[in-house]
Amino acid sequence: xxxxxxxxxxxxxxxxxxxxxxxxxxxxxxxxxxxxxxxxxxxxxxxxxxxxxxxxxxxxxxxxxxxxxxxxxxxxxxxxxxxxxxxxxxxxxxxxxxxxxxxxxxxxxxxxxxxxxxxxxxxxxxxxxxxxxxxxxxxxxxxxxxxxxxxxxxxxxxxxxxxxxxxxxxxxxxxxxxxxxxxxxxxxxxxxxx
Amino acid sequence: xxxxxxxxxxxxxxxxxxxxxxxxxxxxxxxxxxxxxxxxxxxxxxxxxxxxxxxxxxxxxxxxxxxxxxxxxxxxxxxxxxxxxxxxxxxxxxxxxxxxxxxxxxxxxxxxxxxxxxxxxxxxxxxxxxxxxxxxxxxxxxxxxxxxxxxxxxxxxxxxxxxxxxxxxxxxxxxxxxxxxxxxxxxxxxxxxx
Numbered sequence: 537x538x539x540x541x542x543x544x545x546x547x548x549x550x551x552x553x554x555x556x557x558x559x560x561x562x563x564x565x566x567x568x569x570x571x572x573x574x575x576x577x578x579x580x581x582x583x584x585x586x587x588x589x590x591x592x593x594x595x596x597x598x599x600x601x602x603x604x605x606x607x608x609x610x611x612x613x614x615x616x617x618x619x620x621x622x623x624x625x626x627x628x629x630x631x632x633x634x635x636x637x638x639x640x641x642x643x644x645x646x647x648x649x650x651x652x653x654x655x656x657x658x659x660x661x662x663x664x665x666x667x668x669x670x671x672x673x674x675x676x677x678x679x680x681x682x683x684x685x686x687x688x689x690x691x692x693x694x695x696x697x698x699x700x701x702x703x704x705x706x707x708x709x710x711x712x713x714x715x716x717x718x719x720x721x722x723x724x725x726x727x728x729x730x
Numbered sequence: 731x732x733x734x735x736x737x738x739x740x741x742x743x744x745x746x747x748x749x750x751x752x753x754x755x756x757x758x759x760x761x762x763x764x765x766x767x768x769x770x771x772x773x774x775x776x777x778x779x780x781x782x783x784x785x786x787x788x789x790x791x792x793x794x795x796x797x798x799x800x801x802x803x804x805x806x807x808x809x810x811x812x813x814x815x816x817x818x819x820x821x822x823x824x825x826x827x828x829x830x831x832x833x834x835x836x837x838x839x840x841x842x843x844x845x846x847x848x849x850x851x852x853x854x855x856x857x858x859x860x861x862x863x864x865x866x867x868x869x870x871x872x873x874x875x876x877x878x879x880x881x882x883x884x885x886x887x888x889x890x891x892x893x894x895x896x897x898x899x900x901x902x903x904x905x906x907x908x909x910x911x912x913x914x915x916x917x918x919x920x921x922x923x924x
Contacts, residue, residue, distance in 0.1 A: 562756045638844050646840045649900040692910040700890030706843040716886040
């Protein structure tokens with residue numbers, strides 16, 4: 537990694553933390569520059585524009601998520617074993633990795649959902665790719681594979697339980713959040729096995 | 731309603747819209763004052779402090795939700811009929827009432843979940859009251875009533891599907907969002923009838 541690349545990643549990781557905490561619009565270039573020890577004009581040696589930096593932050597947040605949730609499970613057998621591991625790892629992401637600042641992807645979702653444009657497009661693209669990946673895992677639970685519509689319905693429920701877990705855990709401080717989410721998800725897997 | 735009260739509600743309704751769109755911290759007193767045709771000092775004739783106003787905004791957002799979702803269903807029979815109507819009305823809240831600016835309660839949830847203090851306490855209190863109300867409706871589905879732990883698990887799933895619907899509809903623009911959420915919820919009601 538060249539020095540410029542390492543600095544770029546350092547800027548993006550700090551920006552991702554700020555976005556998780558305050559959102560994309562409220563995140564301040566001044567604070568970001570200070571946190572990484574650069575001037576504002578120093579920041580822009582690494583990005584063509586503010587929007588280019590915001591786009592890179594969205595991509596970096598999704599990359600962090602993939603590294604954390606997907607990388608450790610990608611060699612597990614398809615279907616139920618891999619889905620269970622992804623779900624647990626995703627709970628860890630919410631409970632541990634995002635404990636201090638919140639989840640950048642969740643923050644981006646709520647902020648951008650009513651703002652059409654290239655930023656929302658980038659976020660949607662990443663989430664749609666991930667949705668397709670998980671649908672394939674549900675389809676792999678049965679032989680012959682589950683129909684696409686059923687896999688989409690199963691994905692909807694899986695994602696819902698993760699959103700429910702995040703709210704119960706982070707906002708409501710519910711000590712049963714993880715247990716509730718896992719129980720609901722395992723029942724879904726049982727139903728999906730058909 | 732006295733003139734002062736009417737102005738107070740007008741300020742709070744405008745503030746709720748701004749909070750839904752930008753969050754509590756990013757919402758600007760200057761913009762708020764301009765939107766309701768008052769000076770900043772005029773605003774503070776109605777609230778003792780900025781924090782008192784933020785607290786009132788949280789209460790007003792929850793009041794709006796209750797008026798929209800609960801009032802029309804409160805005379806329906808307990809249990810399944812009322813739960814179905816609440817769920818549909820809640821989908822309408824997300825799809826229609828919050829279409830333009832987003833849901834203020836969702837925005838507050840994501841913003842306040844990592845900020846302990848009186849604002850988060852107020853939000854939690856309202857949500858916990860609503861959770862208890864819905865748990866009682868699940869319990870009323872069976873005679874003898876469903877155990878509290880089972881009602882809590884059913885509530886967790888109901889809330890999850892609503893969060894899943896909101897993300898699928900608002901962020902992903904999924905045309906099947908409502909259908910997916912209703913299908914998942916009706917299957918939950920079937921399972922809950924036992």
